[in-house]
Every structure is written in structure tokens, then in C-alpha cells.
Amino acid sequence: MAGNVTVKGWCPGALRPMLSGDGLVVRVRPRFAALSRNQVLALCDAASRFGTGVIDLTNRANLQIRGVTEAAWPQLMKLIGEAGLVDDDAETEGRRNLLVAPDWIDGDDTHRITGLLLNRLNALPSLPAKVGFAIDAGPAPLLSHESADFRIERSESGALLVRADGRDKGALVATPESAVDALIALAHWFVDSGGLDAGRMRRHDADLPEWAAARISPAQAARVPALGIHPAGTLYGLIFGQVDAGNLRAAVEQTNAKGMRVTPWRRLILEGGIPGLPCSGLVLDNSAPELNADACAGAPGCEQATVATRELARQLSGAVEGHLHVSGCSKGCARRLASDICVTGREGRYDVIFKGRADGEPDITGLTASQLLEYFGVK
């Protein structure tokens, strides 16, 4: 049920920001899923001075600033460019569509493969904007449920695998170098075998080439790590993936963090520093009901939305059983998986889909916000 949603087919970057209902959306793709302390502080400054003062952590582990005016964008770019957060050109930025398991340590296979692939981005063919790579070479995959088209994982016995998304098995690769060769070759095969028509690997049903044939299962996926003390520092949750830039700055300073890792789970790791320190605006409580809810920007921030989302999600979370998704329209930017309760905006009203996605067939249609709250027993 696509409704009147406009599918833009490209993703904003820093060099190629997207105009939305509240101004430009400037999205930064952290290399290695990591930012130094100075980079975090520069991003906080940029959001406070030139954006809405809020930083969004997306479900592809990117960081974005909204509400930037065209006049302010060059100053913002200067600030984050000097911090080393901007690519040389928009084409490189667009190709750098990598999801990296955030628990890597220096010199391990996830770190090495990511570095090797970053150095060979020019060898990739031109791919659809949403097509990306997951570098996930820890003992058990962490990113299996996240959006990516070509994955590096590990088998139960510890061997490296390259796996095309949508296939439940992968092919062995011997070394980090051959893993990168395989990713690049698979991307070329995708284009040459008509994958551009399918758009994403999981929708592309051509037979894989013999060398990449799906033979070995990846190890069982790991659970998303719990909030709190983490081997790399402290893992904090962000309600709806948002953090006030002032709160993030204060958290970095109070904890004396040396940097930050980003994840696709609306959680971030403050690296090093004082472990487990409570920080304003960052969540350490694993039972916080808002952590079991997703909500996109909605109206008025997104021009495609006709309804507000986040305040409603805040009111509904805790009052509903299971996972909640409140989406401003059927595009479902905040979550591509099904939810127990999905509320989708349409023409200024809300539809409800039980056990489905934002683009699913609604079970209840046309509720106002107060009717919706009443339906779920929220006073």
C-alpha cells in the first residue's frame, strides 16, 4: 500500500543534503562506525549552531542534523569538514555505504576488512543509493537483521564468509583481502546480472556465480547488546534515535569519553572514560518502554508526513504490548521490519496495522490522535 508516498531513491549525505519540511537534512556517515572525541564535539557544535540542536542516529548508524538553512550549510560543512567528517566528493560519500559491527577492536577482521574496502571504493560499480555492505566479522553476526546487501560474517567454525542478502548461506573467503575482493566482485555481478532492476540484493533472484554459491551458514546471530557497561565503554540508548546535542556534549565531557561508536540499534557507545555513568538524555535502563518503540520525524519535520509521530509514540509506548512503530507515512523510514503494533499516518489520520509494517494493509483506519490514544487505553 504505497499511498501517496514519494520514493526519492537516494539518501542524503553531508555533501548532498536533502531538503525536508524543516530545512536541509545533513547526514554524516562515520568511518568505521566511530568518531573521535573531537569529532563528536564538532558535530554537537554544528547541530546546536546550525540545526535544530538535536542529532538523530539513523537505523543505518549514520548521524544527521536537521533544520539547516541553505545559508548556514556552508558554515556547518566547514565546521564538520575541519573535524574530518566529510568526504572529498559526493560520489565517494555515496559509495561509502558501509554498516560496521561496532564492537571491533584494532586490527581484528572487521576493522581490517572495513579499512581495505574503504581504500577500494573506486573499484565498486555504480550501485543504487540504498545498496550497502555489512562488515560483521565478529564471532557471531550482530547485523543480520539490519539493512545491507552484501555481508561479511563468520561461520559457526569461525571461517570468514561472504553472503548475499536474502540467501541464508554464504561462501568461504580465506583472508580479509579476499573478502574485499569477493564483495567487489559480488557488487559487479549484481549489476551485470540485472540487479539494478530489482533494486536490492534480497529482491534479486538470479543464481549466484559458482564462486559465491551459498553453501555455509553463518553462526547464529548474536543478540543486540544490553545497555550499560560494554567492552568498548558504555552503551547508551537514545529514545527514537535522538539526542540533544547539548546533552551529548555534556555526556562526553562528564564521562571523559575518548570517542563514540555508532550502532544501527538507536544505541551508541561512549568509548573509554567513566563506565556506566548516568547522563542526562541518554538511557541506561534496559526496561525503558520507549526503547521498544520506533518513530520517524513525522510532521512537521518531514514534508511527506501529514501527522505528528514522536509525541504520540511516547504516549503509547508502555501502554501497548510488544514493539510499537509510529510512522508518519507508509514509507516506514524508522523501521523496515514488522512491529506488533504499527501506526501509520494517512491524510491527517492514523491507521493501525497489527503485526505488520508501515506499508501493510491496515486493520483499523482513519483514527484521530485522541481516538487512537483512547483505543489503546491511554488517558
Ligand code: SF4
Ligand atoms: S516514514 Fe516518516 S520520515 Fe519517512 S517519509 Fe514518511 S513521514 Fe517522512
